[in-house]
Amino acid sequence: MTILLFALGGFIAAAVSGAVGFGGALLLLPVLTHSVGATVAVPVLTIAQLIGNLSRVYFGYKEISWRPVGFFIMGAIPMSCLGAFSFVTVPKELITKAIGLAVIGFVILQHFKKIDIPNNARVMVIGGGIVGLLSGLVGSAGPLGAMLFFSLNLPPLSYIASEAVTAVMMHVTKIIIYQRYLDIGPAVIAIGFGIGISMIAGTWAGRKVIERLPKSVFKKVVSLLLVLAGLQLLFAR
Known part of the structure; x- marks a missing residue:
């Protein structure tokens, strides 16, 4: 039953x-944490996400x-090393809430056109x-x-695949x-x-969805889900 739950x-x-382009970890991490414990859940999730992102x-x-x-990878790889080294000792709950607050704030500011992230190498x-x-x-x-990556206003498939490349590099590290x-x-x-194998089929299903969504609808869906993801992180226990 546990194996079937993990696969689903x-x-x-x-x-x-x-x-x-996101959300997989937010859905899987609570299930894994409950089943195998927080310390084991993160490495399991990382392996599964590596396979899932490779399929994307x-x-x-x-x-x-x-x-x-x-440019993203230039900053992400060395800093993901630093973060992974510090994984066991950091107060994760506080950091998770801060991520949630930042994501919600970004969507609100972007909706009211109060923020414009420059598309340059430094950023x-x-x-x-x-x-x-x-x-x-x-x-x-x-x-x-x-x-x-959403702020770059890329076409949906380009946004999904480009963000996935960066995720793969961080997961390997x-x-x-x-x-x-x-x-x-x-x-x-x-x-x-095992979870990663089931994610390949899920990735294929997700691609079929975005192929049928107009770009304007896609942007609204992503904005809504970013807010929901931020709320989940903000109020997670």
Whole structure:
């Protein structure tokens, strides 16, 4: 029953993140934490998300916007290392609430046209560093990364695939560090891999959804889900 729950959770999480670029971790992390504990849940989730994001890259490879991806990764990889090193000792609840508040604030300001994130190398490097650090600390900062790429006004498939590339790079970095310092065993790898396989089907389903959505509707859906994700993070216990 637990295996089926993990597989179903992985499919749903990937369908959501495959359609809007984030949200998979927010759905899976509570289930994993309840089942295997918080310390094990984050490495399992990282392995599963690596596979899920690789499938998003595969399905949208031709649409990737490589320039912002490259600058984002320059900041994200070293800072995700720092975050992963500090994973065990950081007050995750406080950081999670701060991420939620930042995401909600961004959507509100963007809706009222009070914020305009410049599309330049400096912003992407700094933004990547912040997302990478927080991702390493609390397991995922998907809404923040999505927020940054969403502000670039890319076509839906390009936005999904480009953000997925950065997620893959951060997950690979974190897995290497978690393996070295958290003593990840075969059981953790097997659970993460199993969930990841179910996420491939979910990613395919998510892609079918966004192929049918007009860009204007897509932007409204992403904005709404960013607010919901922010609220979940803000009031999570």
